[in-house]
Amino acid sequence: MMSATRRSSKPTGQPQGYDLRRLLERRTPAVMGVLNITPDSFSDGGQFDTPERALAQAGRMIAEGADILDIGAESTRPYGGQQAVSAEEEMQRLRAVLADVVALGTPVSIDTMKARVADWALGQGVAMANDVWGLQRDPDMAAVVASHGVPVIVMHNRDTVDPALDIIADIRAFFDRTLEIATKAGISGDKIVLDPGIGFGKTPEQSMTALARLTTLQGFGCPILVGASRKRFIASVVASEPQQRLGGSIAAHLLAGQNGAKIIRAHDVAETVQALRVAAAIEDKR
Template identity: 65%
Template sequence: MMATKPIASAAAGPTGRALLPALLSKPYPAVMGILNVTPDSFSDGGQFIAPELALAQARKLIADGADIIDIGAESTRPYGSQPVSADDELKRLKPVLPDVVALGVPVSIDSLKSEVVAWALDQGAAIANDVWGLQRDSGMAPLVAARGVPVIIMHNREQADPTTDIMQDIAAFFTRSLDIAARAGISSDQIVLDPGIGFGKTHEQSMRVLARLSELDTFHLPVLVGASRKRFISTVVPSEPQERIGGSIAAHLIAAQKGARIIRTHDVAETVQALRVAAAIEGQQ
């Protein structure tokens, strides 16, 4: 049975239209901690599939300074991920998401299925994170509009094409997504754009997006960047996902300098420290 009434979090905070401005009010980017309850995510697949381990990790992410917890139950990694049904996603989420919501930090539901997002919002999740930018599931935009929650619109492609002008492609994708959002009645002040580092892009294109991130300022919307442990880092310094913290922080600091307002990361404590120190140094100019 699908839940029909939201479950209130243990620590009431800003919700709905007030949530996004609150998250973006600090002098450095908000930090979104990643919680994957999947067996096959590229960096931490299987580590937190057990509910008690997932809840412990959520508590750690919050203690480390996460402003948002982003929960996903289907791997969307570009290489080798297997699609799962909405039923399977919900089976993974039901023992975990309500308890994470009860910890009192805003929860984002990372899913491309409106059915899954609707259930998560019913349980108190506060943000919809769609890796196909409202363009894959026709029910997603009407759902977000009806619930009045912030939505993260991520750029994606079926496959990478090294001949593509990636910034032009991202701009065209976002223009389509924003048209869908406007026609559904989603307020522009509830939208965050994510250029989708590593999704449908060559490694060089991912780095190019980071270098040219400020071009997205033309949309006049906050930008989220998630470069955490991504494969492009290994093309510069060969490394396994868990060995890419330094590269992740470098990418995220550049993203912050280029205007990113939310950083999505596996390594919250290190990222918070880097962002706060960078902001403090810049404040001395």
């Protein structure tokens, strides 16, 4: 197993690992802003792949109300067509901007499926890990997360799409395996966030089923993250391109919040924050 002790000193004054207990006390879900510094992400590839544009976008999302920034340097686009990159290339992309993004003071999550990249980024002041394969793809990921003592987002994923699959049963079985891996590695349950993986290894109907039955995941006792932003299932209801799916994204995220999601991962931060706050204000009048 790789050593998880090789890390740089944490930048002075930066936030420690994100305290998930704060999520349980919020009236509205936390909003995680998506920062893709990639050339090929499905909806914004190439828009923020220079340090200047990436840093400007990070600052913009913070000003718009983002509680967390999720930075990724390798596309994990759920519909195929992405170009796999080495850990070295992924870290090279991150080196150009990560320190400046962390220095903005808002907790940062590293979106990577590679333990080596996560280990390096967490040593640079990143506060959370976000693994789109739920600790099940890279055998060293769980040990790295445990060694840094930070929270981890674990997402349900599949290599293939099976329309006949009971997707809720599959998600629950996947998370059972993930939590077993986490426990063996020494990751405490209060540091785990579950993400049903909207759009990943699922038909549009299965993605909507996962959203509709989100409450079935509450039995795991972990906060739930939902990232439905600009996903293709929206186009199965109303024909649209990724940049035209703001309305559908907000509809899905409002319902996710009503069904217990504690983190909403979104590209359009200002609109998402506004929608969640207005919904909460209306609910207060009941």
